[in-house]
Structure formats: structure tokens, C-alpha cells
Amino acid sequence: MRIRRWPINYVVYGCNYIEGKGSADPQKWFDTIAKPAFVAADLSFEVSVLTSTVSNNPKTPDFYWIERWPDLATCGKQAGMYFDPGAKHANVAAETFKNWECMNAIHAGTVFYKGK
DSSP: OOOOOOSEEEEEEEEEEOTTOOTTHHHHHIIIIIHHHHHHHTOOOEEEEEOOSSOSOTTSOSEEEEEEESOHHHHHHHHHHHHSTTOTTHHHHHHHTTTEEEEEEEEEEOOOOOOO
């Protein structure tokens, strides 16, 4: 396979709830903290959350937070509003880590097959 720049760009976080938190907390956090900041910043990305329903691996994260960005440059520019020290919306990241711990990776890919 030839290596090339792929047109689909994702940031994937595998997250586990901290003690005392659970499946209702991401929606509460999103509705009260994240969504208002995302709307105010007019971000151009898509968010999905995947929760494992069946897994035979005890190391499977409680959920995956997946961001799809139009390109990696936009991701880098816009995500800085949350993680840069003194950033306008730094409370989004701070409130996030009161609920769960995440490991993240940036992925680029392409659709190999799309059926009917």
C-alpha cells in the first residue's frame, strides 16, 4: 500500500470514568460545558461517542470520544482554544478531566469501501 495524505481526519480519545462517575456524566458535561463553548467558537468539526456494548477485553475504554475535522490544520488551530494555557475556553478541558481520564491519538484515514 502506498502512503499518502488521507482526506478524513479524526482525533480519538479512549476514556475511562473516574471514581464515582458514569455514563450520564458525558451528556451532562456536553450539554452544560462543551456545547455552549463549541457553538460560541463556531467550530467546524463533528463529534461522536461510542460506547462498547460487548467486549471480551477488560482494557476496553468505557467510551470513545471521536472528533472528525475537515483537516488537521483546522483541528490544530481550533483545538488550541481549549488546551493552550489561558485559552478562552480552557474550562472545557478542565471540567472534562473531573469526569474521566482519556488517552488520545490523531488518526487519518480513508473509506476503502462503501456499500449500497
